[in-house]
Amino acid sequence: MKKHNGMRPHDVVILLKIIAKGDKPWFNKDLANELYISQSEVSESLNRSKIAGLVSGDKKQVFKAALLDFLKYGLRYVYPEQPSSSVRGVLTSHSAPPLNEVIQSEQDYVWPYALGSNRGFAIEPLHRNVPKACLEDAKLHELLALADALRVGRARERNIAVKELEKRFSISLS
Structure with a gap:
């Protein structure tokens, strides 16, 4: 096993994808195909997450808390992020479900993506293929949008995002 040099942004994407799958069985190749990430990267990511104490020893269960x-x-x-120029892309943070139902804003945030149908200020995704994967998986999209609210949101947005993540993780830590 390779030396652990810390978590990488796409590790979060992979863990959230596993949670989005719920109780459905999966293999590393499924995650790789659905996230447009190589199988070796998925394997290395799960090893890092195991060392970090975020997944079980068999790497099949995410420790949600x-x-x-x-x-x-x-x-x-x-993984800090500052919104940049206005671009075409896929909605994220407070601009995407579920936060767009409770937070009103004149500024939309998007992950840059040529095939996206919205315009907004660019937020760099945790992996370059996040927009493509999220257009195919609404649950993953919600989880990653909530994660982006934690990255770029103000206190109110972050607090709401944490409560929404707790609901989706089926835990209560507050």
């Missing part, structure tokens, strides 16, 4: 702690307290510091 630990992941939520990481997202809540570390994501915006480890």
